[in-house]
Amino acid sequence: MKLDLLGDRQRTHYCGELRKSHAGRTVFLAGWVARRRDLGNLIFLDLRDHTGVIQVVCNREVSAEVHAKAEEIRAEYVVGIEGEVVLRPSDTVNPQISTGEVEVMARTLLLLNEAKTPPFPIEDDIRTSEEARLRHRYLDLRRRRMQHHLRLRHRASLTVREHMTAHGFVEVETPFLTRSTPEGARDYLVPSRIHHGHFYALPQSPQLFKQILMIAGYDRYFQIVRCFRDEDLRADRQPEFTQVDVEMAFPQRDVLFDIIEQLMEKLFALIEAKVRRPFPRLSYDEVMERYGSDKPHLGFGLEWKRVNLPEGAGEKLHVRQPIKVLRVPGWATAARSQLDKLQDLARANAADWFSYAKVGDSEIQSPLGKILGEEAVRTLAAGAEAGAGDLVLLLGLKSGSGAPGPQQRLDAASGELRLELARKLDLIKPGEWNFLWVVDFPMFEYDEKAKRFAAMHHPFTSPREEDLEKLESDPAAVKARAYDLVLNGSEIGGGSIRIHRPDIQKRVFSVLGLTPEKARERFGFFLDALECGTPPHGGIALGYDRIIALMAGESNIREVIAFPKTASAVDLMCDAPAPVDPEQLDELGINIKN
Numbered sequence: 001m002k003l004d005l006l007g008d009r010q011r012t013h014y015c016g017e018l019r020k021s022h023a024g025r026t027v028f029l030a031g032w033v034a035r036r037r038d039l040g041n042l043i044f045l046d047l048r049d050h051t052g053v054i055q056v057v058c059n060r061e062v063s064a065e066v067h068a069k070a071e072e073i074r075a076e077y078v079v080g081i082e083g084e085v086v087l088r089p090s091d092t093v094n095p096q097i098s099t100g101e102v103e104v105m106a107r108t109l110l111l112l113n114e115a116k117t118p119p120f121p122i123e124d125d126i127r128t129s130e131e132a133r134l135r136h137r138y139l140d141l142r143r144r145r146m147q148h149h150l151r152l153r154h155r156a157s158l159t160v161r162e163h164m165t166a167h168g169f170v171e172v173e174t175p176f177l178t179r180s181t182p183e184g185a186r187d188y189l190v191p192s193r194i195h196h197g198h199f200y201a202l203p204q205s206p207q208l209f210k211q212i213l214m215i216a217g218y219d220r221y222f223q224i225v226r227c228f229r230d231e232d233l234r235a236d237r238q239p240e241f242t243q244v245d246v247e248m249a250f251p252q253r254d255v256l257f258d259i260i261e262q263l264m265e266k267l268f269a270l271i272e273a274k275v276r277r278p279f280p281r282l283s284y285d286e287v288m289e290r291y292g293s294d295k296p297h298l299g300f301g302l303e304w305k306r307v308n309l310p311e312g313a314g315e316k317l318h319v320r321q322p323i324k325v326l327r328v329p330g331w332a333t334a335a336r337s338q339l340d341k342l343q344d345l346a347r348a349n350a351a352d353w354f355s356y357a358k359v360g361d362s363e364i365q366s367p368l369g370k371i372l373g374e375e376a377v378r379t380l381a382a383g384a385e386a387g388a389g390d391l392v393l394l395l396g397l398k399s400g401s402g403a404p405g406p407q408q409r410l411d412a413a414s415g416e417l418r419l420e421l422a423r424k425l426d427l428i429k430p431g432e433w434n435f436l437w438v439v440d441f442p443m444f445e446y447d448e449k450a451k452r453f454a455a456m457h458h459p460f461t462s463p464r465e466e467d468l469e470k471l472e473s474d475p476a477a478v479k480a481r482a483y484d485l486v487l488n489g490s491e492i493g494g495g496s497i498r499i500h501r502p503d504i505q506k507r508v509f510s511v512l513g514l515t516p517e518k519a520r521e522r523f524g525f526f527l528d529a530l531e532c533g534t535p536p537h538g539g540i541a542l543g544y545d546r547i548i549a550l551m552a553g554e555s556n557i558r559e560v561i562a563f564p565k566t567a568s569a570v571d572l573m574c575d576a577p578a579p580v581d582p583e584q585l586d587e588l589g590i591n592i593k594n
């Protein structure tokens, strides 16, 4: 096929912007052919660019040359069209598309390029495997939906930059080739050619750099920054992902919260969503008791309570105190099979004691009745504030199951049950944005395998001042000045007020089992900086991909990342990771083990 040259022709309009008011104008459009319909003397082309689609008419009687070229055209060919905008006859107006009242009578058609038949149609709703979409990402990204998402992301970035700048934050770029920073995951390593046997690490976050910027007097820093974590991948994790990273000196937590809440309000205004401020603040202990999760979805009720069974009942039932109870409003009608499923789910989450009570007008029905007596069951139901028509779920751990962390296990199981109930009873309403701050996290968690304490956030997080004296004597009881931002059951950010005093930093390292030598080896540069007049400081990092995905109504962050990797960390389009030439390895002084 003979192709035309674009020459010096300049597009006058985008396809999606043509309206009735353009009728009579001569326009030059350029884009991809989305569809071709051949009616003999008339050939209709749907011409697409990133703004939308317009119908182009190639009429043999207007131009035999245009018509002949149009006969050759297939989907995704690239064309330039010059012609006149005309009103469509009223019976062919298409109210489905914004340009549906007009069409363009083609007078000139430039065939700019051909295209292979695409492996899937370039449409909003396609039923094709994600693998095919990722392999041919250039075609997938052509779809309107993806165009929308990436443009939304761009506008969100502008909003972040404007907002943070208005609050006195400066964007500073921090290095990608660096030393390992401690965020608890595995590092991606980059071998050095000049220093054989030495490696850079790609940053898991700019944590230490942003703290050093505070030491250096930059006062307020932010960065929209790529972070790299070589984790065992879960469905919606990416080995490289983006954070809005924030740090400020002399921070008051509430000031930081307010800045971030305002940012969320502005971001969600981009999708015309209203955000209620201030966001609720709940302590870690409270959310674990009530919602069984440190990232609870607050869009529906269903709140657990920890209660003690009546005198002697724990022994009779062989269950540990306290148990947890949940009122499920109006679900006394639950079928046996539905309750069985919940019990299975509880077991699968290591909560091995499960029961229920159905509250009627005068009677109460529960397998516990026979063992404990009706009065005791009534007391339990009253403890859950259940009334007629409600179901009460009871969850616990059998006594004797002596594994550690029983309360955590019970809480985690209760959280899973709560989410399952919300799904089953269809309680999660779309279009509602339930933000909250979870505060006062424990400073440490006990690592059973390693038999030592690990930092729950990271080792630079400050303990609460009032807990400092317990640091060595009762680490498990120390709370951190750490916080998470949660939206609709997803953690979308986390941060803390940091340790700014070397003496406290040393004590925390020591609780973590890090000898002064080890600490020096890993973060010597940072410890040196810490001794040079470190102001109190703190910050947060927001999970930018997740926030954009929520705004775009997508459940997977891959939908809002231009070139994501699969769940097994592979880039299907460029086929990375890939082997490299032996010469490259040689230069790096690397031998690959078989």
Ligand code: ASP
Pocket: 183, 204, 205, 206, 207, 243, 246, 494, 495, 496, 539, 540, 541
């Ligand atoms: N660097 C931390 C993270 O990436 C966030 C923070 O503490 O600011 O999770």
